[in-house]
Amino acid sequence: MINLPFFYDFVFPNYVLPNALNPQLAIINYIHNLHVGGATTDSLFEKDVDNPNNVNHYVFGDSIGKWPQSLRHNGTHLRYPCYREFVKIDEHSVFLGKQQFDKYFYPIKSGPHLDEFLGRTHAGNKLNGEYFWRYISREVLNDLKEKKALIFIDWAHENFVDKSQFDLLHEQLNYSEIPNMQIMFAFNSFNAKEIYESWYSPGERKLDILNWPFLLFHNSYHYLSQPDKRMDVSTWQSTRNTLRPHHGIFKIRRGRPYRLALLYRLCTDNLLYKMDYSMLDNITLYHTMRMASCFPYDYNEEKIAELHSRFPVNLKTETSKTFLDISGWGDNTPEPSKNAYFDITCETYMEQNGYKSFTEKVSKPLVHFNPFFFVGFQGALALLRELGFKTFSPYIDESYDDEPDQVKRLDMIYAEIKRLLAMSQEEIHNWYWSMEDILIHNHDHFLNFCKTDKHTRRMLTYMNFRLRSS
Amino acid sequence: MSNKYILPLFYDNIFSNMILPNAIYTEYGLINYLHSLYSTKVKQHNFFEEEFGFTDQSLAGLLFDNNLGRQPNSMSGSNITSRCYSHYLTLDENSIFLAREKYKRYIYPIRIPPYMDYFIGTGSSGSKINGEHFWKHMSQTALRDAQDGRAIIFLDYGQENYMEYDTYYLIHESLKKARIPADNIIFGINSFNAQEIYENWFGPGDQRIQVRDWPYVLANTSFHYTHFKEQHLQLEDWLQTQHTKRKYHMIYKVRRPRDHRQALLLKLASDGLLAKTDWSCLTPIQCDERRVAYFSGKFSWPLNQQSIQQMCDQTPKTLESENGTHYTAVRTTTDNNAEAYKNSYLYICTETFTHGDHKSLTEKAFKPVVNLQPFVIIAYPGALALLRKLGFKTFTGFIDESYDDEPDEVKRIHMVYTEIQRIANMSIDEIHNWYWSMKDILEYNQKHFLNYWQNDTVGHNFIKYLSDRINQ
Numbered sequence: 001m002i003n004l005p006f007f008y009d010f011v012f013p014n015y016v017l018p019n020a021l022n023p024q025l026a027i028i029n030y031i032h033n034l035h036v037g038g039a040t041t042d043s044l045f046e047k048d049v050d051n052p053n054n055v056n057h058y059v060f061g062d063s064i065g066k067w068p069q070s071l072r073h074n075g076t077h078l079r080y081p082c083y084r085e086f087v088k089i090d091e092h093s094v095f096l097g098k099q100q101f102d103k104y105f106y107p108i109k110s111g112p113h114l115d116e117f118l119g120r121t122h123a124g125n126k127l128n129g130e131y132f133w134r135y136i137s138r139e140v141l142n143d144l145k146e147k148k149a150l151i152f153i154d155w156a157h158e159n160f161v162d163k164s165q166f167d168l169l170h171e172q173l174n175y176s177e178i179p180n181m182q183i184m185f186a187f188n189s190f191n192a193k194e195i196y197e198s199w200y201s202p203g204e205r206k207l208d209i210l211n212w213p214f215l216l217f218h219n220s221y222h223y224l225s226q227p228d229k230r231m232d233v234s235t236w237q238s239t240r241n242t243l244r245p246h247h248g249i250f251k252i253r254r255g256r257p258y259r260l261a262l263l264y265r266l267c268t269d270n271l272l273y274k275m276d277y278s279m280l281d282n283i284t285l286y287h288t289m290r291m292a293s294c295f296p297y298d299y300n301e302e303k304i305a306e307l308h309s310r311f312p313v314n315l316k317t318e319t320s321k322t323f324l325d326i327s328g329w330g331d332n333t334p335e336p337s338k339n340a341y342f343d344i345t346c347e348t349y350m351e352q353n354g355y356k357s358f359t360e361k362v363s364k365p366l367v368h369f370n371p372f373f374f375v376g377f378q379g380a381l382a383l384l385r386e387l388g389f390k391t392f393s394p395y396i397d398e399s400y401d402d403e404p405d406q407v408k409r410l411d412m413i414y415a416e417i418k419r420l421l422a423m424s425q426e427e428i429h430n431w432y433w434s435m436e437d438i439l440i441h442n443h444d445h446f447l448n449f450c451k452t453d454k455h456t457r458r459m460l461t462y463m464n465f466r467l468r469s470s
Numbered sequence: 471m472s473n474k475y476i477l478p479l480f481y482d483n484i485f486s487n488m489i490l491p492n493a494i495y496t497e498y499g500l501i502n503y504l505h506s507l508y509s510t511k512v513k514q515h516n517f518f519e520e521e522f523g524f525t526d527q528s529l530a531g532l533l534f535d536n537n538l539g540r541q542p543n544s545m546s547g548s549n550i551t552s553r554c555y556s557h558y559l560t561l562d563e564n565s566i567f568l569a570r571e572k573y574k575r576y577i578y579p580i581r582i583p584p585y586m587d588y589f590i591g592t593g594s595s596g597s598k599i600n601g602e603h604f605w606k607h608m609s610q611t612a613l614r615d616a617q618d619g620r621a622i623i624f625l626d627y628g629q630e631n632y633m634e635y636d637t638y639y640l641i642h643e644s645l646k647k648a649r650i651p652a653d654n655i656i657f658g659i660n661s662f663n664a665q666e667i668y669e670n671w672f673g674p675g676d677q678r679i680q681v682r683d684w685p686y687v688l689a690n691t692s693f694h695y696t697h698f699k700e701q702h703l704q705l706e707d708w709l710q711t712q713h714t715k716r717k718y719h720m721i722y723k724v725r726r727p728r729d730h731r732q733a734l735l736l737k738l739a740s741d742g743l744l745a746k747t748d749w750s751c752l753t754p755i756q757c758d759e760r761r762v763a764y765f766s767g768k769f770s771w772p773l774n775q776q777s778i779q780q781m782c783d784q785t786p787k788t789l790e791s792e793n794g795t796h797y798t799a800v801r802t803t804t805d806n807n808a809e810a811y812k813n814s815y816l817y818i819c820t821e822t823f824t825h826g827d828h829k830s831l832t833e834k835a836f837k838p839v840v841n842l843q844p845f846v847i848i849a850y851p852g853a854l855a856l857l858r859k860l861g862f863k864t865f866t867g868f869i870d871e872s873y874d875d876e877p878d879e880v881k882r883i884h885m886v887y888t889e890i891q892r893i894a895n896m897s898i899d900e901i902h903n904w905y906w907s908m909k910d911i912l913e914y915n916q917k918h919f920l921n922y923w924q925n926d927t928v929g930h931n932f933i934k935y936l937s938d939r940i941n942q
Binding site: 015034094 | 482483484485486487488489496499500503504506507508509510563564565566567568570607608609610611612613614
């Protein structure tokens with residue numbers, strides 16, 4: 001068991017104030033703590049973020065970002081139960097903790113919008129220049145200079161940092177006097193460190209980037225520890241003689257260009273009737289069309305307009321879900337998967353600048369016995385195989401995984417989807433069950449992933465090393 | 471030691487370089503937050519405590535124009551953290567958020583400033599302090615815990631030793647709408663009989679707090695001098711002075727010239743006795759005819775205006791051996807120059823208060839004790855009797871101590887002064903012999919005092935009471 005001291009500048013009666021939080025938010029949090037009782041997992045402005053009438057927007061408009069630039073949100077992801085066997089996080093105040101420890105981590109849990117965390121947004125907005133380090137206490141800044149503290153930026157739930165964001169981070173740190181490598185930046189990726197180091201020579205590097213494939217690990221634990229969220233093998237096998245009403249399942253919560261492109265192609269080609277699909281995002285037809293047009297196709301605008309008029313659309317088994325209900329953890333029953341033979345699994349981004357990372361999205365077909373198309377970065381299927389999963393060649397032509405161009409890749413995926421949708425129900429039923437061994441293997445391997453994966457253990461060992469070394 | 475008491479002392483807010491005092495005004499809390507963000511200059515205590523008593527030029531004076539009190543309404547730390555209790559007490563100082571689940575109940579300490587008005591939320595008419603009752607500045611979590619008995623509010627007045635009836639009354643008024651049961655507020659004060667006085671003044675149905683005797687200053691001063699030996703006269707060094715005549719008959723130290731102190735100073739000046747006294751008055755004083763008449767009337771003393779004026783002109787004045795010290799440099803434990811005590815034979819001690827029924831002792835009475843001087847004490851009646859009860863020896867036979875039984879304040883001060891005059895009229899040889907004839911008492915008193923903190927049963931009882939309340 002590794003023991004890591006995580007210290008916070010300000011501990012209030014109801015929660016730990018997120019480190020490096022904008023003082024304007026902090027002051028309101030302070031007053032909030034004075035008047036509202038009871039321990040909570042989130043600081044004030046983290047609640048109800050997607051609601052346009054939330055308190056952040058009400059008080060500040062859009063001048064300090066949609067999200068607070070630093071979150072409490074129940075503390076670092078390393079405190080999550082999935083890591084309980086490996087690491088103990090000692091949460092302390094800086095003031096009291098320094099009486100016990102010589103060196104400590106100063107965790108910052110960035111909001112999902114990295115640009116907001118970095119103080120970068122459109123011209124004229126007051127968020128520009130709100131660099132996170134300015135809101136670290138002087139006490140901790142001094143400790144960082146003396147290498148008695150290490151910043152741990154926890155971005156475990158996100159998987160993509162582009163070079164311009166690193167450039168901006170480097171630029172703002174130039175003024176901070178925080179020594180190079182005193183900031184550990186960990187996010188949900190298998191190769192973030194390699195990418196960072198390919199972009200910056202040793203002399204240019206300021207950050208200690210950590211590969212932390214949190215989401216796959218956490219999802220594995222999540223489903224393993226909650227059997228009610230999944231089917232076991234025998235229950236699944238008992239559905240062998242039941243035909244499923246849909247060929248495929250296609251879930252969209254937030255509209256993104258490649259997701260809309262795929263959805264609108266299926267609509268244009270009159271194939272949606274074979275799919276159990278959802279589209280929960282409330283965006284205008286104009287915007288969805290603009291997004292879809294990033295992927296050229298002869299879209300039928302009339303049919304799409306008619307489809308759009310029906311939005312939001314739910315999965316057949318999730319009729320009451322809304323955009324706000326569904327998150328990585330709020331959408332995890334096996335029911336929708338029992339209704340279809342394959343899953344169109346759309347990652348957050350299709351183009352990841354070489355980053356290799358999985359969010360919770362791929363977990364669902366893995367645990368729920370579905371073969372899937374992975375609409376994401378090039379090489380995703382190869383990475384899954386590297387992690388011990390099996391993919392679906394020759395049942396699915398997976399050559400799309402090698403295609404570097406995202407437009408071509410989506411074309412290749414769509415061609416395969418169309419092929420499957422052309423099968424009769426009996427054909428696709430047999431096609432599906434002929435992959436039984438692969439589906440069982442993936443299900444079992446996924447549930448064991450949190451017991452066998454070495455990535456997080458490596459990261460924790462390294463963090464411990466950094467803490468103990470002078 | 472395995473059978474130590476454990477007290478969880480929890481605070482609402484812990485900042486990067488300080489624990490924010492519980493129940494501090496929000497304005498002070500916010501500025502402390504900003505200070506913590508930008509500076510490490512202030513450590514261990516609240517930013518506004520840097521300035522002892524706000525002035526117009528002080529930061530708080532500028533910011534709030536003295537409309538928010540002359541001190542923060544709540545001070546940093548707790549007197550209970552003094553190391554004089556550490557041999558039988560372990561404190562778990564922590565944040566409510568991080569440690570609340572560790573204990574069934576916790577103590578929520580609030581250290582009250584010397585000026586109680588700011589704490590109670592009662593000021594002069596028109597002042598914005600009115601209504602700023604301390605409990606309104608507790609977090610809602612702590613307030614609810616106090617209402618439900620999960621938290622015990624500990625009002626720490628350990629450094630002060632006197633309460634007026636009206637002050638208790640105002641505390642009661644401020645608590646009227648707090649919905650905190652009387653059982654859940656413990657008021658600890660530096661006194662041996664505060665509980666008895668409070669319970670005499672207020673019947674069970676009228677009480678809104680639990681007053682407890684906590685003679686903290688004596689224990690803390692004892693511990694302090696035990697561990698900072700260089701700050702008091704050592705027995706061996708003292709014995710070597712046995713054949714050295716001292717320059718002054720008396721030593722008389724005044725920092726804050728309360729009425730009884732000033733009156734005595736004026737009288738000594740009027741009677742020409744200051745020449746025989748190593749004296750200080752760290753506050754400049756002015757005594758025009760009207761002031762002299764006031765003191766003359768109040769204390770029934772003939773006073774000499776011209777001599778008084780000469781004395782006033784010398785103020786602020788330090789002791790001969792303390793050149794360079796000043797009002798703000800001298801506090802309870804920073805006034806510890808042992809040299810001064812080798813220069814005179816009698817210590818004139820003036821306690822903070824001379825009226826009322828509270829039996830309390832501050833550090834003032836123990837400076838002559840630890841520095842091997844006999845003393846007269848201008849205090850409440852029975853101060854010497856209390857010292858004897860605590861195991862000290864007084865100076866009957868050498869000093870007429872019948873003044874200690876005199877209930878009338880003015881008569882008592884006159885009786886003390888008569889003794890001062892008598893001793894001041896001794897020749898240097900006489901007073902030298904007089905002084906050394908008390909050698910055994912002086913030695914005994916110093917030893918007894920330095921051991922006191924280890925045998926402080928009243929303090930121990932108080933800690934035990936707190937512990938019982940947490941564990942009941």
